[in-house]
Each structure stands twice: as structure tokens, then as C-alpha cells.
Amino acid sequence: MFFCLVFGVDKFKRKSSGHVWTCPNCSAKDVYLVKNNDCFTFCFVPIIPCGGTKQYYECFTCGRVNVYQPQY
Ligand SMILES: [Zn+2]
Secondary structure, eight states: OOOOOOEEEEEEEEEOOSOOBOOTTTOOSOEEEEEEEEEEEETTEEEEEEEEEEEEEEETTTOOEESSOOOO
């Protein structure tokens, strides 16, 4: 028997719009502030945020992740 009702906990990542920084690694102006939540999911849809929010800066060109705000 197949169950499609799946509960789980998943990472839920949001890219904040607004300021864009320059990557210290690849020099691309493609660094965004990313907020990462652990979410309780139902059928792979985030329903309830649980746990703390993690915040970091991610370069979407080279994938470099930095917890500190880049200078530019
Ligand atoms: Zn980069």
C-alpha cells in the first residue's frame, strides 16, 4: 500500500531581496543574505517553522558561504 502523506523536517531556505554584496572569492556581485529555517513539512510542503533561523551570506556564482557580511 502506498502512502503519500509524508511528514518530515526539512531545511527551508529563503533568499532575501535587497542588498547584494560582492563575493571575496570570485568577485561576482552575487552574494545574498540567506535565511535558513528548519521546517516541519507535510507532503514536502513546509508548514511550521521549528528550530532557530540561521543566517548567512551565500554567493550564488561560486557557492561560497560566509557567516560574516562581506565588506562590499
Ligand atoms: Zn563567489
